[in-house]
Amino acid sequence: MTDHQNPAARICPDCDGFASVAVTLGGRNRLGFLNTITAHCKRCEGTGTLPPLRTLVDAAATAAFAGGAK
Template sequence: MAQHIPPAPGICPVCDGFASVAVTLGGRDARGHLRTVTAHCPACRGTGTAPVRRDREGARA
């Protein structure tokens, strides 16, 4: 069974650091260029990093 290894701190857990991708729309335009659209990770907004959550040690619920 494969074990899940959590991402290193600071890397967005949703996109694993690959925050922006280019998606092809299919076909080409009149000049012959491939039509693409850029999509960004909604969690980190395209930065690939996430703020480090610091849990308070010794805090009571």
């Protein structure tokens, strides 16, 4: 019997899988910690991966056929 494997997760091409980063704003607060903000990748919404390609193709086909039926 063959083993069924899930397809490998697609790494986001915009962030290369590093979806969230801390950016230093410069300076320190009164406790001595660096002032930072967290920035998330907009394309993958901070997950580092994208949905399987099949999901994207199905969504695009549905949108195309729904728009053409008007």
